[in-house]
Amino acid sequence: MISSSSGLNELYSVSQENLADWLDRIQSSAKLIAHQEVGGILLYQPVSDSRQIAWTEARPTLSSKDAFFPPTEQLFTIQREGNNLTIVESEPVGKQVLFGIRPCDAQGIKALDALYLETDPADNYYQRRREATTIIGMACREMAPSCFCTSVGGAPDDSRFMDLMLYRGDDHYFLAVITDKGASLLSSFPLKSDLLEAESAAEQIKSYIPSRLPIEIPNQEDWPASFASPYWDEMSERCISCRICAYVCPTCRCFDVRDQLYPSENGTQVFERIRCWDSCTGTAYRRIAGGHNPRPEKGQRLRNRFFCKYYYYPAQYGPVACTGCGRCIDACPVGVDITEALSYVAQRGSLSDLDRSGA
Amino acid sequence: MADNGSNPLKPDLGYIAEVKDLGAEIKLFSVKLLNGGSEQFNYYHPGQFAFLSAFGIGEAPFGIASTNERSDLLDFAIQRLGSVTTGLHEMGEGDIIGMRGPLGNCFPMDRFQGKNLIVLGGGIGGAPLRPVIHTVIDHRQDYGHFSILWAARHPSLLVFTDEYDDWGSAPDTELHLTVDQPDTKWDHNIGLITDLLERVAPSPENAITITCGPPIMIHFVNKMLVEKFGFKPEQNYVTLEARMHCGIGKCGRCNLGEKLVCVDGPVFNMEEVGQMLESYL
Numbered sequence: 026m027i028s029s030s031s032g033l034n035e036l037y038s039v040s041q042e043n044l045a046d047w048l049d050r051i052q053s054s055a056k057l058i059a060h061q062e063v064g065g066i067l068l069y070q071p072v073s074d075s076r077q078i079a080w081t082e083a084r085p086t087l088s089s090k091d092a093f094f095p096p097t098e099q100l101f102t103i104q105r106e107g108n109n110l111t112i113v114e115s116e117p118v119g120k121q122v123l124f125g126i127r128p129c130d131a132q133g134i135k136a137l138d139a140l141y142l143e144t145d146p147a148d149n150y151y152q153r154r155r156e157a158t159t160i161i162g163m164a165c166r167e168m169a170p171s172c173f174c175t176s177v178g179g180a181p182d183d184s185r186f187m188d189l190m191l192y193r194g195d196d197h198y199f200l201a202v203i204t205d206k207g208a209s210l211l212s213s214f215p216l217k218s219d220l221l222e223a224e225s226a227a228e229q230i231k232s233y234i235p236s237r238l239p240i241e242i243p244n245q246e247d248w249p250a251s252f253a254s255p256y257w258d259e260m261s262e263r264c265i266s267c268r269i270c271a272y273v274c275p276t277c278r279c280f281d282v283r284d285q286l287y288p289s290e291n292g293t294q295v296f297e298r299i300r301c302w303d304s305c306t307g308t309a310y311r312r313i314a315g316g317h318n319p320r321p322e323k324g325q326r327l328r329n330r331f332f333c334k335y336y337y338y339p340a341q342y343g344p345v346a347c348t349g350c351g352r353c354i355d356a357c358p359v360g361v362d363i364t365e366a367l368s369y370v371a372q373r374g375s376l377s378d379l380d381r382s383g384a
Numbered sequence: 385m386a387d388n389g390s391n392p393l394k395p396d397l398g399y400i401a402e403v404k405d406l407g408a409e410i411k412l413f414s415v416k417l418l419n420g421g422s423e424q425f426n427y428y429h430p431g432q433f434a435f436l437s438a439f440g441i442g443e444a445p446f447g448i449a450s451t452n453e454r455s456d457l458l459d460f461a462i463q464r465l466g467s468v469t470t471g472l473h474e475m476g477e478g479d480i481i482g483m484r485g486p487l488g489n490c491f492p493m494d495r496f497q498g499k500n501l502i503v504l505g506g507g508i509g510g511a512p513l514r515p516v517i518h519t520v521i522d523h524r525q526d527y528g529h530f531s532i533l534w535a536a537r538h539p540s541l542l543v544f545t546d547e548y549d550d551w552g553s554a555p556d557t558e559l560h561l562t563v564d565q566p567d568t569k570w571d572h573n574i575g576l577i578t579d580l581l582e583r584v585a586p587s588p589e590n591a592i593t594i595t596c597g598p599p600i601m602i603h604f605v606n607k608m609l610v611e612k613f614g615f616k617p618e619q620n621y622v623t624l625e626a627r628m629h630c631g632i633g634k635c636g637r638c639n640l641g642e643k644l645v646c647v648d649g650p651v652f653n654m655e656e657v658g659q660m661l662e663s664y665l
Contacts, residue, residue, distance in 0.1 A: 286440050
């Protein structure tokens, strides 16, 4: 039995059956989000019974960002009766436990923290969800062809941004306690497990973890030299501005704000102010009232997406806003591949100024 | 913006104390916050902006067109262009409005003291310049020679016409008006603001320019100031417009390269604008 006094990085052995039982107990007092197959698609979804969980290490089609930053979120409700107007703050959120989070998704959460928690003013809505959430990670035992987390500081067994970390062995799971939050979940919900001899367990885990040679990632200072290149127009020719890349991305976080009106009841008009995901690859993203659009071309918009991830976001908030999950590569209907852009910028950046002017 | 633990996306409530027609589809709204509103509105500065909510439709950012020295109401000059501005135009005196702010940086008026100032406003772009004009006129001795170049496509789109006598009669102040599509009563200059600028021919000596208008106007005005009259880019200030949804650096909408118009601006000098990776045009 693990207690909250467990030291960090001790490893325990847990059976899937005991994990399932544990999750069922957690689920009775917190919202549990775990892998679930929905219409043949693997997603992070709220589950009400551990039997709904898909026990897999495959990468879900969508990231876990919506647990903190929902696609559509109510900011507040407004009630109007004549000229009397009341703004009602949205309900506080309850505790939630994310189970089976991939290292790339946890790294995405960390990247969002830099903007929403660590840059003043903190975003109230993100912050309260973040504080109410415990993250149980699961290491990947395989990498999809499009995965490149090892090129952007991540790894299939990266536990840095988890509260608890699981690794699947052959007939049991290995469990590591990473943070106090993780330890506190274990003390509230005891989990049947056995303490392992750390060194040999760590060796065993290592044998399950896939590796991949890193692709070429440009240095941050390499980016500006590529800004004015005709490359962006060429590579974006096939882009259809559908924005699926931002939808599946664990770090894309731009939003739109609008009001939603409901039919009035007894003379009281009720509407919600909501925010919803938006993406800089959309055609009207920067268009202002009156029609001026400073980013009318697809090349400019796609360039902004890549520059944001690797140049603007790190300059503004610190972390790179790409975790190498590869989802945008798989989701793009026309084959736009961020790793091609990375390779272009890296190669261009390695040219001397003289070579570049002749290129 | 001070972090006082409140929700920066939640507007303060106010009511429209006064509405005036300023021009064709342009109205001046004077807003009074309810219950004193946010204390932050006691300390706003020329160049800052605020989000106005037409509840049920949405919110949009507008430059504050008043100074808190002159008025305890907040003025916004609003042209009917999109859904929020249409919603605002349908509102009248006494109606409840939402307001968030003040947001963004401001014109460094203290650093402009002792300088000759040239203010160039185009159409509704004149709105955020009105606090600059009021500040200079109300502290006339603190600034050097003052030139106002005021332009619009058509006389009906010129804003603050009822103040021109005040502006033009302030000491050591000149007001120049131009439109490119005059009507029969028009007896001022005809042409673009750059035609007017060429005629006024300001000296860069100890001078600062402040421009707001459509991006294309900002571009050609600053090109002329630098290339024709020898101004350095850092002498030329602009306030930029961008689509935004939060005003506090979160929604991502208003980036110009790695700069955000909402928190790094909206006021920039052209030296800063020139260093941006991405064009505002």
